[in-house]
Amino acid sequence: MGLVEKIKILCKEKKITVAELERKTGISNGQIRKWDNSTPGIDKLNKVADYFDVSVDYLLGRTDKKRYYDLTEKDERDIEKDLESILNNAESSFGLASFDGTVLDDIDKEDYDLYVSSLRNALRMHKRLAKKKFTPKKYR
Incomplete structure (x- = not known):
């Protein structure tokens, strides 16, 4: 699962659109959808991860654990x-x-x-x- 797909799923869980996420995090309009073909900056990834209270590693698909404090x-x-x-x-x-x-x-x-x-x-x-x-x- 790609980065943008994961963000869309998190948006659906929070019942917001990707456009609303971009507005709330200060990311320019349409930027997140472009992340399928380009590499986002770490500052933008951190903003999205902080908004959803998940780790950047979770967004990038490096781990299935959403939060560092989830129980193993x-x-x-x-x-x-x-x-x-x-x-x-x-x-x-x-x-x-x-x-x-x-x-x-x-x-x-x-x-x-x-x-x-x-x-x-x-x-x-x-x-x-x-x-x-x-x-x-x-x-x-």
Whole structure:
């Protein structure tokens, strides 16, 4: 997929036209459509990437990861390990429920599943925020 096609898809996701994108980013009229045959300047690519909150590498097709702070498979595995550790500690400390989902106290299965989902989402949000805050600029 080419650069212009990728920009058109991002425009469609944001429900704007390419012309509106050009106006909002200060790029001259019709310039983006010419990028199929010419090489855009890095300053213009940065403007488009900043507008859509994606990386320049994503626009150029070097990576499928839109944002540098998106979670990787390794991050997801780490989150699952942390979640398992938290649940095992909760079981031993408070007697809430075992990791296999068997209910030990007054917590029913649906509440236990909501508890696990909430913890998983909190760990994901924390990991994304940490990547956003602590990734050095040279790796973004």
